[in-house]
Each structure stands twice: as C-alpha cells, then as structure tokens.
Amino acid sequence: MKKLELNTIINLSNFEGKALVSIYMPTYRAGIEVNQNRIILKNRLNEVEDKLSSLGYTKRDVENLLKPAYRLVDETIFWQYQEDGLAIFISDDFFTYFTLPVKFKEMSIVSNRFYIRPLLKYFTQLSQFYVLTLSLEDVNLYEATPFEINKIDSPQIDEIVKNFVPGNELHQEATSPKGAARGGFGGRLHSLHELSKTEKIEISNFLRNIDKEVCKLIDDTRKPLIIYSVEYIYSMYKEVSSYKNILDEYIKGSPMEVKEKEIHEKATVINSKLIEKKIEEDKNKFLELKNANPQLVSEDVKELVKLSFAGNIEILFVAEDYQLFGRFDEEKFEVEVTNEETALNTDLFDFIALKTLFNGGKVYVLEKENLPIEKPIVAILRY
Numbered sequence: 001m002k003k004l005e006l007n008t009i010i011n012l013s014n015f016e017g018k019a020l021v022s023i024y025m026p027t028y029r030a031g032i033e034v035n036q037n038r039i040i041l042k043n044r045l046n047e048v049e050d051k052l053s054s055l056g057y058t059k060r061d062v063e064n065l066l067k068p069a070y071r072l073v074d075e076t077i078f079w080q081y082q083e084d085g086l087a088i089f090i091s092d093d094f095f096t097y098f099t100l101p102v103k104f105k106e107m108s109i110v111s112n113r114f115y116i117r118p119l120l121k122y123f124t125q126l127s128q129f130y131v132l133t134l135s136l137e138d139v140n141l142y143e144a145t146p147f148e149i150n151k152i153d154s155p156q157i158d159e160i161v162k163n164f165v166p167g168n169e170l171h172q173e174a175t176s177p178k179g180a181a182r183g184g185f186g187g188r189l190h191s192l193h194e195l196s197k198t199e200k201i202e203i204s205n206f207l208r209n210i211d212k213e214v215c216k217l218i219d220d221t222r223k224p225l226i227i228y229s230v231e232y233i234y235s236m237y238k239e240v241s242s243y244k245n246i247l248d249e250y251i252k253g254s255p256m257e258v259k260e261k262e263i264h265e266k267a268t269v270i271n272s273k274l275i276e277k278k279i280e281e282d283k284n285k286f287l288e289l290k291n292a293n294p295q296l297v298s299e300d301v302k303e304l305v306k307l308s309f310a311g312n313i314e315i316l317f318v319a320e321d322y323q324l325f326g327r328f329d330e331e332k333f334e335v336e337v338t339n340e341e342t343a344l345n346t347d348l349f350d351f352i353a354l355k356t357l358f359n360g361g362k363v364y365v366l367e368k369e370n371l372p373i374e375k376p377i378v379a380i381l382r383y
Contacts (some may be wrong), residue, residue, distance in 0.1 A: 001331040004098055005097060006357075009123060012089060012114045013354045018193050019055060020341040021048050021065070022115035024104035029081040033291045037082060044108045045069055051110040068095040069196045089114050101147040105321070110188065120353050121320055121365035126277055130218060133255035134229035134237060136203070138162060139210055140255075141217055146271065149264040156213045164206050168192045196234070206234070211241045221245060224274060226267045228255040237372050245275065282315050283372040286380050290373075296383055300377045302335040302350055305380060307327055308352040311359035315380040316352065319368040322376035349377055 002187050023044045028034050045066055068101070069088055072078055077105055085104035085106045088097040102122045109115040131142040131149070139161050145221045195203070218225070226244055228251035251266045289296045298304055305328050307313050325345040326337040338345055357363050372378055 004100065004119065004123060006123065008117060009119055009294065009354070010358060012119075013116055013358075014092060014127075015089075015094065015114055017091050017114055018112065019052060019057070019065075019091075019110050020114050020285075021052075021088075021111065022109045022111070023069070023088040023090075023106050024106075024115075024118050026088050026103045026106065027083055027086045027099070027363065031082070034046060034082070036081060037079050037086075038066075040212075041069070041073055041086070041088075042107060044106065045073075046294050048110060051068055051108070051341075055110070065090060067093065068329075072097070072346045073256065080215055087119060093236070103274070109347075110343065111325070111341060111346055112344055113350070115347060115350060117318070117320065117347070117350050117353060119364060120350075120357065120363060124363050124365060127271065128220070128223050129267070129271045129274075130225045131263060132225060132237075133258070133263060134210070134227060134233050135256050136206065136233075137161065137256055141214055142260075144264060144267060144271075146268050149260060149267075149363045151260070152217050154213055154217060158219055159209060160206070160209050160213065184202065193208060198333070199235070203233070203236055207237045208240045209238065214241075215243055224271065226250060226270050228258075228263060230254055249273070251269065279366075282362070282364070283317070284381070285373045286317070286378060287313070290381060296381050297379065298381060299373070299378045301337065301352075301377060304352045304377060304379055305335045306333060308355035308359070308361075311355075311361075312382045313359070313361045313379045314382045315351075315362045315363045316356045316365070317366060317378050318349055318353050319369050319371060319376040320365045322349060322368060324376075325334075 015072060023041070025035050025040045025044055027040075049062050050065065052065070053273070054061075056228060057065070069090060081099070083099045083101045085100050085102045086099065087104065089095070098123055101199075104118050104124075107115075126145045126147070128143065128145055131144055134142045139157050141154060141157070142149050143152055144150070152354070153269070205236075221244065223245065225246045227237060227246060231252060234250050234252075247270060249270050251263075251270070255263065273355060286297055298307060301324060304313070308316070309328070309330070323341075324347065325339050325341050326335060326348045328335050328348070328351060337348065353363050353365070361382075369375060
C-alpha cells in the first residue's frame with residue numbers, strides 16, 4: 001500500500017490541467033462482493049468518458065487517457081489486495097492510485113485540479129497515539145492511528161521485563177480477563193493499598209525503568225499515551241512516569257495474550273472520544289466568537305478563498321460532500337463562483353481546505369449536519 005503523507009497531497013494539489021480525473025470508490029476486501037470492485041470502477045470510468053466527451057475530447061483521446069485505469073479493471077492480483085477504499089488520479093502524463101482503510105463514497109470528477117477532499121478527511125483523521133500494554137511479565141509499546149497499529153520493538157524493555165523477579169506471589173499475575181478482574185495475582189484481590197512496602201518499591205522501580213525506555217522511544221510528546229493494564233499498575237505507572245500526556249482513561253484488565261487487533265480496537269475507542277471532545281471544543285469556540293467577536297470568524301466562500309490563500313485561517317470546518325466550483329485569480333486577487341464542473345474550474349471548498357492545511361491551519365472535514373452552524377463551510381480566523 002502506498003503511504004499517504006502530507007507531501008503526497010501537496011504534490012497532487014499542485015497539478016493543473018484542462019481535465020484532471022479524480023475517482024473515489026468503496027472496495028471490498030473479501031467474499032463474493034470482491035467482484036463488485038471491478039463493476040464499480042467500470043461504472044466510474046464510463047461516467048468519466050461521458051464528461052470528457054462533453055468537454056470535446058475525441059474517443060481516441062479518452063481511451064489513451066483512461067488506459068491505465070482500464071488496465072486495473074482486468075488485473076486479478078490488484079483486486080486481491082484491497083482495503084476499504086480506492087482513490088485514482090489521472091492526467092495526460094500522470095497516473096496513481098491509493099488503497100486506503102476508509103470507505104469512500106462513489107464519485108468521479110473532471111476538473112482543472114484533482115479533487116482532494118476525501119483524502120483530506122482521511123489524512124486529518126490520522127491522529128497518532130501510543131498504546132502501552134503493561135504487566136509484570138510482558139510490556140509492549142505500540143504506535144497507532146484509527147486505521148492501523150504497529151509495535152515498536154525495544155530490546156531494552158524486553159531485557160527489563162526478563163530481569164524483573166518479584167516476590168513469589170507477585171510473579172503469579174493472572175492472564176485471563178477473569179483473573180485480571182480479581183486484581184491479577186494468585187486469586188487474591190490486589191489494589192494499591194494492599195501491596196506491602198517491599199512490593200511497592202519493587203514494582204515502582206520496575207515501572208520507572210520501563211518509563212525511561214518508553215520516553216526514549218516516543219518521538220512526539222504531544223501524542224496521547226493510552227495504558228492497557230490492571231488498575232494498580234496503571235496508578236503506579238502514572239505516578240512514576242515522566243510522560244506528561246498519559247490519558248486518564250485507560251483499558252482496564254490484563255493485556256497478557258490479548259491480540260493486537262483487540263488492543264487496537266479498545267484503544268481507538270478511547271482515542272476517538274478524545275478527538276470528538278476536541279472537535280466539540282473547537283465548534284463551541286467558533287460559536288462563542290461568532291457571538292462575541294464576529295470579525296474573527298467567516299462564513300463567506302469568496303472571503304475564505306482569499307483568507308486561506310493568505311494563511312489567515314486558524315480552524316476550518318467544511319462539509320465532506322459539498323462542492324462549489326469556480327476560479328481564483330491570484331494576481332488580481334479575485335474569486336469567481338460559477339458552480340459548474342468544467343475543465344477550467346476548481347472546487348473552491350477543496351482549494352480553501354488545502355490552503356488552510358498547507359499554511360498550518362487545522363481542517364475538520366465533517367458531515368454537514370455536524371458543522372457548527374447550517375453552512376457548508378465556516379472558519380475561525382487568525383487575526
């Protein structure tokens with residue numbers, strides 16, 4: 001799978017031409033539905049053919065332009081390695097595609113720029129976080145997004161765990177959910193206050209050593225760290241850790257023998273709450289500014305095109321399915337709204353979102369009903 005990075009999106013957005021083709025479609029990974037993938041792509045390509053013909057392209061020109069995409073239709077191996085969505089970008093001398101773990105809605109667009117917003121929604125959802133599975137017999141650190149999880153190998157952590165020899169009773173930590181619910185040790189309940197002074201010192205030193213290695217491995221201390229452990233270990237680790245972004249909510253229970261997929265699912269639930277909370281905070285910020293300082297927000301598309309170009313948007317809220325076509329003359333600093341999908345026009349909402357992101361602003365691509373007000377695009381400004 002090609003990795004989607006900000007530079008990739010920037011490169012795609014820099015393409016300009018008479019007829020740049022963007023295709024998005026959902027894909028099936030397995031089962032009899034896999035056969036639908038080819039049919040969906042054929043239908044999208046047929047629609048593109050009609051649009052190109054209406055723009056004056058000859059049949060031969062259309063065939064030459066779409067040839068790489070039609071080759072995909074017949075590639076059996078290609079369809080055996082799909083995720084949840086497929087994005088394809090085509091121009092006269094360029095062709096690329098991305099298979100991504102997100103279900104795209106079917107669409108095919110011909111414009112003077114590639115249509116990027118579905119990729120933007122995916123990219124802006126790639127909030128990274130860490131997961132630390134903690135027990136006295138096994139410790140693992142993972143880096144994750146809502147779409148994937150990867151273990152970070154650490155021989156140093158493995159060595160610390162291997163050399164940790166607690167008291168006999170402490171060495172019997174349960175590995176089953178039932179055992180974890182009892183506290184994780186030899187069948188008798190263990191909470192923090194039930195541990196002896198020696199046990200607390202042993203475990204605290206162990207966790208402190210683990211934390212030193214964890215902090216070395218984390219490359220961005222702004223990313224949240226989600227702990228997966230029994231209750232007393234979580235409490236003790238949080239007390240000794242120097243990492244400042246450990247979430248208060250954690251995955252309760254023993255992580256021993258829990259599969260990576262389940263770890264990811266449980267951690268993603270917690271991370272999603274964090275994301276939703278931040279979105280609500282920013283939406284409330286917009287509403288407060290709209291009432292108290294209306295000059296610090298904007299709902300006007302033409303104004304937002306100019307503000308995004310100048311780098312004056314702090315936070316943008318844009319509807320994922322709404323399109324508005326037009327042109328922006330950078331030299332004259334003028335915006336024309338035509339709302340016609342032609343080879344000379346671009347989606348102005350895409351333009352605003354891309355410029356905001358590239359200029360360091362925050363972009364939320366949301367369903368229209370989840371926007372702060374009943375407008376398809378609004379922003380908090382940087383004045």
